[in-house]
Amino acid sequence: MTTAAFDLRAKVLGYVFVVQDFTVLCAQTLAGLARPPWYLREIVFQLDRIGVGSLFIVILTGLFTGMVLALQGAVQLEPYGATIYVSRLIGTSVVRELGPVLAALMIAGRVGTGIASEIASMTVTEQIDALRAEGTDPIQKLAKTRLIACLIMIPLLTVIADGVAILGGWLVARLYLSIDSYFYWTWAFEAIHRRDIVLGLAKPVVFGFIIAMVGCYAGFQTKGGTVGVGLSTTQSMVSSSILILASDFLLTKLFMAFP
Amino acid sequence: MNAGPPMITLRSVGLMLGARPILKDVSLDVRPGETKVILGGSGSGKTTILRLILGLYRPDQGSIFVGGEEITHLEERDLAEIRQRMAMVFQNAALFDSLTVRENVGYRLWEQDLLSDEQIDLAAIESLRFVGLEDTVDKMPAELSGGMRKRVGIARALASGATTLLYDEPTAGLDPINTCMVSRLIQRLKTKDVTQIVVTHDLDTAYRIADRIVMIASGCILFDGTPDELRRSDMPAIREFLDPGSMPPDWRVIPKPDVVDEPAG
Numbered sequence: 001m002t003t004a005a006f007d008l009r010a011k012v013l014g015y016v017f018v019v020q021d022f023t024v025l026c027a028q029t030l031a032g033l034a035r036p037p038w039y040l041r042e043i044v045f046q047l048d049r050i051g052v053g054s055l056f057i058v059i060l061t062g063l064f065t066g067m068v069l070a071l072q073g074a075v076q077l078e079p080y081g082a083t084i085y086v087s088r089l090i091g092t093s094v095v096r097e098l099g100p101v102l103a104a105l106m107i108a109g110r111v112g113t114g115i116a117s118e119i120a121s122m123t124v125t126e127q128i129d130a131l132r133a134e135g136t137d138p139i140q141k142l143a144k145t146r147l148i149a150c151l152i153m154i155p156l157l158t159v160i161a162d163g164v165a166i167l168g169g170w171l172v173a174r175l176y177l178s179i180d181s182y183f184y185w186t187w188a189f190e191a192i193h194r195r196d197i198v199l200g201l202a203k204p205v206v207f208g209f210i211i212a213m214v215g216c217y218a219g220f221q222t223k224g225g226t227v228g229v230g231l232s233t234t235q236s237m238v239s240s241s242i243l244i245l246a247s248d249f250l251l252t253k254l255f256m257a258f259p
Numbered sequence: 260m261n262a263g264p265p266m267i268t269l270r271s272v273g274l275m276l277g278a279r280p281i282l283k284d285v286s287l288d289v290r291p292g293e294t295k296v297i298l299g300g301s302g303s304g305k306t307t308i309l310r311l312i313l314g315l316y317r318p319d320q321g322s323i324f325v326g327g328e329e330i331t332h333l334e335e336r337d338l339a340e341i342r343q344r345m346a347m348v349f350q351n352a353a354l355f356d357s358l359t360v361r362e363n364v365g366y367r368l369w370e371q372d373l374l375s376d377e378q379i380d381l382a383a384i385e386s387l388r389f390v391g392l393e394d395t396v397d398k399m400p401a402e403l404s405g406g407m408r409k410r411v412g413i414a415r416a417l418a419s420g421a422t423t424l425l426y427d428e429p430t431a432g433l434d435p436i437n438t439c440m441v442s443r444l445i446q447r448l449k450t451k452d453v454t455q456i457v458v459t460h461d462l463d464t465a466y467r468i469a470d471r472i473v474m475i476a477s478g479c480i481l482f483d484g485t486p487d488e489l490r491r492s493d494m495p496a497i498r499e500f501l502d503p504g505s506m507p508p509d510w511r512v513i514p515k516p517d518v519v520d521e522p523a524g
Contacts, residue, residue, distance in 0.1 A: 037370075121356075130353035133313050133346065134367045134419070135339040 022217050029143045029213065042145040050111050050146075051153035055160070061106045062161035065098055066090055066168030074177050084179055087188035090169035095192050095200040099162035101248050104207035107154055108240040112215040115146050116236035119219025120229040128220070143216040147209065154208035155201055162200065199255050206251060207244050214240045264327060266291045266423060266454045267312055272321035274307060274478075281307050282478040285321070294445065294455040296469035298462070298489075300500065304478040305458040306350070309425045312456070313347055314338040325423075343367075346416035347425040352408035354400035360387070360411055361396040367419040386418035387411070390444055406437030413444055424448065426457040430464050442467050462501065466490075474500065 073089040119142055122128050131138045166188055173179040218236035222228045265288035274282045282304045289295045297305045310316045311323055314330055322331045325341050333341065346367075354363045365383035368374055374382070387393045390410040400408060409429060416424050429445065430438040438461070445455060445468045459465055465472055466486050474482040474489065474497060481496055482489060489497065498505070 125351060125356075126349045126353040127355055129310075129315055130347070130349055130355070132315060132335075133342055133349075134370065135342045136370055137335065137339070 021221070022213070025139070025143065025217050025220065026209075026213050028139050029147055029216070032137070032140045032144045033148070037140060039141060039145050042141065043148050046145050046149035047153055049114075050107075050149045051156065054107050054110055054153070054157055057106050057110060058103050058157045058161045059164050061102050062094075062099065062164035063168040065102055065161075066094060066165030066170075067172045069093060069098070069165070070169040070172035070177065074173075083177055084183055085187055086173060086177065086179065087166070087169060087184045088191035090166055091188040091191040092196060094162050094165040094169075095196045097248070097252075099165055100158050100200055100203040100207060101244065103158045103161040104154065104204060104211065104244045105241055107157065107207075108211050108244060109237060111150065112211040112236050112240045113233045115212065115215030116218040117229055117233045119216060120222035120232040123219060123222045124225050124228060138220070143213070143220075146216060147212040150208035150212035151205060154211065155204040158200070158204040195255070199251070202255075203248060203251055206247050210243045210247065211240050214243065263291055265289060265324070266293075266326060267456070268322075268324040269308065269311070270322045270324070272311060272318045272323060274304075274311065274316060274318050280478055282311075282318075285475070285478070285480055287473055287480065287483060289454060289456055291454050292449075292452045294449055294457065294468055294470045296465040296472045297456065297458045297475060298460060298465050298472055298500070299475040300460060303475050305460075305475055306427050308475075309347060309427055309456065309458055312425060313342060313345060343371075343419075344421055345423040345425060346419045346421035348409065348412040348416050348427065348429055350427040350431060352400070352412035354403075354408055354411055354415070356400055358400075359396070360392070360398050360400065360403070363400065363411060364415045364418045366415065382418050383414075386414040389417060389447075390414045391440070406433050406440070409433065409437070409441055410444070413441070417448075421453075423454040423456070426455065426459075428459055429457060430459060430461050438464065476500075 069090045070086055073086040074083050077083050077086055077089070119128070122131075122142075128138050131141060169188075170181065170184050173184050174181060215236045218232040218239070222232045224231070267289040269285055269287050272282055272285045273280070285304075285308065287295075287308075297308060299305045307316060311318055312325065314333065314335075318331060322329055324330070326344060328341065330338060330341050354360075355366065358366065361380065361383050362369070364386055365379040368379040368382055384393055384396060387396060390413050392407060392410055392414065395403065395407065395411070400411070403411065413424075413426075413429070426445070429441050433441065442464050445457060448455060449468075449470075455468075457465075457468060469486050471484065472482070472486055472489050473480055476496060481494065482492060484492075489501070492498070492501075
């Protein structure tokens with residue numbers, strides 16, 4: 001085999017092993033959800049850190065997304081004399097797509113990288129080995145607790161982001177577009193169907209899973225001291241973002257397949 | 260020291276990391292209550308032996324027994340039970356950054372959930388008193404010096420109630436006063452009938468604390484005997500390690516380790 005072919009084979013095998021290890025970690029963490037220890041104190045701590053800690057950036061993201069959507073939407077709708085329907089545009093696009101995706105990307109930047117760097121630091125300073133030596137399963141103690149916190153808090157944060165985005169759109173609609181509040185809110189709620197809400201809540205659950213598990217995986221796989229910690233943090237952000245966008249497409253397609 | 264069956268046995272253990280051999284055909288016994296020192300240069304495979312005993316690594320060949328029970332192929336969940344009998348003092352102490360000294364020392368007791376909070380606190384403070392650090396209970400690990408962290412690591416191992424203590428370079432990087440303090444702690448534990456395995460490359464510490472010394476180079480055991488037997492040994496590889504200044508400048512008996520990325524030891 002030539003050197004190039006050998007390198008390619010090694011690279012492909014490397015990716016296969018990454019997928020295999022990631023799958024094993026996900027399976028072990030999911031299996032751990034059903035058995036003790038529960039680490040309730042750690043879960044509450046993570047709920048606070050992931051949920052309350054991310055509130056500010058999620059509110060800002062939602063607010064500016066809604067405001068920009070109102071401005072851009074009005075430009076597109078104005079030629080048809082349909083500016084009054086801008087809230088329909090904001091409501092559906094925020095609940096179905098922008099709210100979940102943008103909130104998840106922001107949370108991946110804040111929470112996912114935080115999980116990766118924390119676990120990576122523990123790995124390179126032998127704290128993960130120390131946990132195992134003390135008879136603690138690091139997957140139960142670290143991965144399970146963070147997964148539970150992400151699965152609970154990311155959908156909640158997304159609902160908040162959605163609400164704030166529609167509110168931001170209303171601010172622009174009132175202040176710049178002179179749209180009556182009654183019409184704004186009526187059209188906004190009329191445009192959001194139960195199906196949109198289901199999709200808008202299913203996505204953040206999947207994104208929460210991705211953020212937690214990619215962060216944990218990057219952390220546990222860290223090698224090479226402080227340089228490795230930096231690489232793991234970057235890797236978790238990049239991988240989470242790609243997986244969030246790809247799974248968003250797949251979930252949307254899946255929902256469309258079942259009218 | 261008890262002359263009964265070995266507490267820990269490694270039988271023809273071999274380990275490769277990637278394509279590199281880390282340990283080759285390593286066999287050793289540690290008797291109950293014995294303090295065994297594993298001596299050797301950096302990258303010789305010393306730390307790997309501790310990790311194998313704890314089940315953090317699995318050997319590619321050979322068998323490992325702890326308390327007469329073979330652990331070579333045990334699942335992680337079954338290993339957790341074996342690990343309850345042992346405690347390890349890591350090279351950099353590996354204290355949990357997010358916990359106070361008190362929580363670090365009482366960690367295993369919290370996890371076991373068998374004692375009340377007050378009992379765990381008492382056990383933690385008792386262990387910290389043993390290492391002379393009872394006034395650091397509410398400090399965070401980041402507030403401690405290197406020597407203090409190592410002593411807290413020992414206190415954590417003690418509080419766990421383990422009967423076998425494993426030390427990875429307990430005196431590395433410490434000043435002479437802290438080195439002496441840690442050595443004395445290990446010596447004091449010999450009176451408590453604790454089995455101890457100490458990995459080090461510090462000869463003074465080894466002579467001070469060891470009942471028996473194992474010397475390892477390039478993943479192979481070169482010597483297993485008492486400190487006096489080691490002093491008297493005329494094996495060139497051992498003489499080179501014990502007194503490198505006495506060897507001719509171009510002398511090189513201990514082969515250069517073919518291990519470069521082994522964690523430590």
